Amino acid sequence: MDLNERKLQILQAIIADFISTGEPVGSRTLSKNPEIEVSAATIRNEMADLEEMGYLTHPHTSAGRIPSDKAYRLYVDEFMDTSDLPDDRKEAIREKLSETRTELDATIEHAAELLSEMTNLTSFAITPQVNENKLKYIQFLPVDERTVVLMLVSEKGKVLNKAIRLSVPYTEENLELMSKVMTHNYMGKTISSIMARDIIKDFTNDMSSLAGLAKDVAPSFMKTLQKMLDVDLYMNGYTNVFDLPEYSQDPVKSRNFLQLLENKSHLKDVIVNRDEGLVITIGDENSEDMQDVSLITADYKVNGKLVGKLGVIGPKRMKYGEISSVIKYISENISETFEVKGETDD
Amino acid sequence: MDLNERKLQILQAIIADFISTGEPVGSRTLSKNPEIEVSAATIRNEMADLEEMGYLTHPHTSAGRIPSDKAYRLYVDEFMDTSDLPDDRKEAIREKLSETRTELDATIEHAAELLSEMTNLTSFAITPQVNENKLKYIQFLPVDERTVVLMLVSEKGKVLNKAIRLSVPYTEENLELMSKVMTHNYMGKTISSIMARDIIKDFTNDMSSLAGLAKDVAPSFMKTLQKMLDVDLYMNGYTNVFDLPEYSQDPVKSRNFLQLLENKSHLKDVIVNRDEGLVITIGDENSEDMQDVSLITADYKVNGKLVGKLGVIGPKRMKYGEISSVIKYISENISETFEVKGETDD
DNA sequence: TGTTAGCACTCAGGGAGATAGAGTGCTAAC
DNA sequence: GTTAGCACTCTATCTCCCTGAGTGCTAACA
Numbered sequence: 001m002d003l004n005e006r007k008l009q010i011l012q013a014i015i016a017d018f019i020s021t022g023e024p025v026g027s028r029t030l031s032k033n034p035e036i037e038v039s040a041a042t043i044r045n046e047m048a049d050l051e052e053m054g055y056l057t058h059p060h061t062s063a064g065r066i067p068s069d070k071a072y073r074l075y076v077d078e079f080m081d082t083s084d085l086p087d088d089r090k091e092a093i094r095e096k097l098s099e100t101r102t103e104l105d106a107t108i109e110h111a112a113e114l115l116s117e118m119t120n121l122t123s124f125a126i127t128p129q130v131n132e133n134k135l136k137y138i139q140f141l142p143v144d145e146r147t148v149v150l151m152l153v154s155e156k157g158k159v160l161n162k163a164i165r166l167s168v169p170y171t172e173e174n175l176e177l178m179s180k181v182m183t184h185n186y187m188g189k190t191i192s193s194i195m196a197r198d199i200i201k202d203f204t205n206d207m208s209s210l211a212g213l214a215k216d217v218a219p220s221f222m223k224t225l226q227k228m229l230d231v232d233l234y235m236n237g238y239t240n241v242f243d244l245p246e247y248s249q250d251p252v253k254s255r256n257f258l259q260l261l262e263n264k265s266h267l268k269d270v271i272v273n274r275d276e277g278l279v280i281t282i283g284d285e286n287s288e289d290m291q292d293v294s295l296i297t298a299d300y301k302v303n304g305k306l307v308g309k310l311g312v313i314g315p316k317r318m319k320y321g322e323i324s325s326v327i328k329y330i331s332e333n334i335s336e337t338f339e340v341k342g343e344t345d346d
Numbered sequence: 347m348d349l350n351e352r353k354l355q356i357l358q359a360i361i362a363d364f365i366s367t368g369e370p371v372g373s374r375t376l377s378k379n380p381e382i383e384v385s386a387a388t389i390r391n392e393m394a395d396l397e398e399m400g401y402l403t404h405p406h407t408s409a410g411r412i413p414s415d416k417a418y419r420l421y422v423d424e425f426m427d428t429s430d431l432p433d434d435r436k437e438a439i440r441e442k443l444s445e446t447r448t449e450l451d452a453t454i455e456h457a458a459e460l461l462s463e464m465t466n467l468t469s470f471a472i473t474p475q476v477n478e479n480k481l482k483y484i485q486f487l488p489v490d491e492r493t494v495v496l497m498l499v500s501e502k503g504k505v506l507n508k509a510i511r512l513s514v515p516y517t518e519e520n521l522e523l524m525s526k527v528m529t530h531n532y533m534g535k536t537i538s539s540i541m542a543r544d545i546i547k548d549f550t551n552d553m554s555s556l557a558g559l560a561k562d563v564a565p566s567f568m569k570t571l572q573k574m575l576d577v578d579l580y581m582n583g584y585t586n587v588f589d590l591p592e593y594s595q596d597p598v599k600s601r602n603f604l605q606l607l608e609n610k611s612h613l614k615d616v617i618v619n620r621d622e623g624l625v626i627t628i629g630d631e632n633s634e635d636m637q638d639v640s641l642i643t644a645d646y647k648v649n650g651k652l653v654g655k656l657g658v659i660g661p662k663r664m665k666y667g668e669i670s671s672v673i674k675y676i677s678e679n680i681s682e683t684f685e686v687k688g689e690t691d692d
Numbered sequence: 693t694g695t696t697a698g699c700a701c702t703c704a705g706g707g708a709g710a711t712a713g714a715g716t717g718c719t720a721a722c
Numbered sequence: 723g724t725t726a727g728c729a730c731t732c733t734a735t736c737t738c739c740c741t742g743a744g745t746g747c748t749a750a751c752a
Contacts (some may be wrong), residue, residue, distance in 0.1 A: 047745090102562055
């Protein structure tokens with residue numbers, strides 16, 4: 001069987017209708033569409049064909065048709081409206097993002113906020129992932145007699161710190177020695193190479209008097225290194241699903257959705273591992289726990305290199321075209337703002 | 347009318363029953379309770395009295411009684427079981443919290459996790475609020491030709507940093523000069539006193555050549571100072587409400603609850619402003635948007651001074667006694683761990 | 693041969709009515 | 723003061739029925 005012109009037209013009409021209403025679409029409703037000039041009976045025949053081809057399903061015999069994941073995929077690949085955003089929206093995005101153009105983190109946070117406001121979905125954004133990052137500074141700051149702050153700075157400008165409570169008070173000399181040993185051992189090394197070493201051994205080899213201090217510091221040091229490789233996740237609008245009738249009327253559905261969002265580390269994983277560029281995954285194209293939703297993500301670049309991501313998660317019946325345009329515009333705007341030689345103009 | 351022995355007994359039984367089942371309690375159900383030796387008719391008379399006194403209400407004529415906020419208050423003040431936690435729970439808490447006893451932040455995070463696991467409610471915890479904090483170090487770290495990291499360290503050991511993207515490349519000298527000017531102007535001053543000043547003016551007065559740099563740096567500096575005064579909020583288990591039938595069956599109820607939690611800054615405000623000690627607020631004792639829930643919080647102390655808070659939010663029919671004990675034990679455990687002269691013993 | 697009108701059929705959703713059951717309040721007797 | 727008994731109330735649930743939206747199939751039409 002062939003996906004001829006008329007079948008495509010009908011399929012598109014069904015998808016458009018279902019995306020905006022969430023209700024199964026029947027042949028009579030469709031026949032009222034001025035674009036479609038055949039009768040309801042003909043539409044029914046076509047719909048039966050489309051169902052056989054896997055583009056449509058029924059919730060039950062006497063209900064209208066709803067698009068399958070395959071139909072959404074076809075729609076996204078072939079027919080989605082990818083036209084530009086209206087100027088006022090572009091303006092709004094530029095304005096909000098330029099407020100914070102001196103700070104990457106705040107910009108990312110704002111981007112996520114914008115995204116959920118403009119799409120009425122749940123949005124997320126992650127800070128850039130840095131793989132080959134090297135340690136630039138290691139410093140201990142004394143706080144009180146038994147507390148020090150360990151501060152690590154990477155070449156890429158990420159600064160992390162951790163307050164460490166020691167089991168015995170430190171001495172100035174010990175702390176200084178510790179600083180020196182660590183600087184000597186680790187400065188300029190990549191974070192992953194440091195993490196592969198036996199930290200405790202490094203200390204005890206070099207200076208057995210540091211063993212006590214090292215025992216307190218080592219675990220925090222390791223954890224902080226790990227965090228250096230980690231990304232931050234911003235999320236917004238997780239109660240937006242309640243605006244959709246199929247979620248607000250079905251507690252199981254909304255519960256599942258929210259539980260998906262509560263598992264932050266899993267979500268982070270999923271986002272980090274998505275391809276670059278504008279990526280849309282629909283229903284069964286996602287991992288097992290996300291078969292009921294669609295994700296749209298895009299990446300942004302900092303200095304043309306470091307790659308972060310942002311996007312939305314929501315029901316499969318989302319306005320793919322419009323939302324993609326918003327995500328694309330926001331991510332491009334961030335990339336431009338944080339370009340190496342970009343000149344800001346105001 | 348008097349709250350005699352029998353009335354109290356009946357009221358207590360109703361509260362206990364309603365807390366565990368969530369269903370209105372009728373006179374016949376109560377008469378089966380072996381503790382209560384009067385007939386259902388007598389119970390009905392007493393219930394009518396209790397209703398008149400404001401301790402009970404009806405959802406409708408032919409339904410059983412449910413406790414009013416006033417009843418919960420009486421219960422919490424007078425009859426709540428405040429006995430100690432069972433040893434295995436204490437053990438579990440001690441163990442989990444001791445994993446991270448060198449790091450305050452991680453401990454607080456774990457405490458919130460524990461709390462939601464043990465109570466099946468939504469838990470939260472905030473890091474200590476520091477009011478009279480002074481700036482200890484101010485430092486700029488160069489990242490690339492147009493990005494620097496501003497790092498601030500307070501006397502209390504809080505370290506914050508912010509990457510700042512400059513509108514024009516900085517020069518080594520300018521950056522150094524900036525560092526010196528800021529150190530000279532602000533080091534050792536309290537954060538609130540710095541925030542009251544006109545930062546931009548400080549720079550231009552001292553060194554007009556810094557004006558360009560200052561324009562980029564000043565807003566980030568202010569924001570970072572503000573953040574110094576801010577607390578961090580950890581939250582866990584926000585989907586736990588779905589385990590309660592009255593929430594999972596009522597989308598409006600669960601939606602309202604989750605929207606309450608999504609407004610993080612408001613929640614932070616509420617928590618920060620609660621009194622010290624174990625504080626329980628029930629329904630209408632809360633602010634307008636929280637009339638339908640109860641909160642239990644307690645504070646923990648760091649070095650016997652800095653005060654942070656943690657607690658839970660949930661339906662009014664919560665197990666006040668048990669939950670209070672958990673919160674109390676966790677907060678005391680944190681306070682002990684971070685006591686000035688406390689010795690850890692392993 | 694493709695299109696359409698017509699018709700029988702299916703099924704979910706909603707409303708009406710009946711019923712059960714949990715509960716109340718009141719009264720009269722103990 | 724306590725209790726048994728009874729009439730009453732109200733919700734929740736079940737059934738039944740109907741409506742309406744939708745389908746698939748068939749036969750006739752262009």
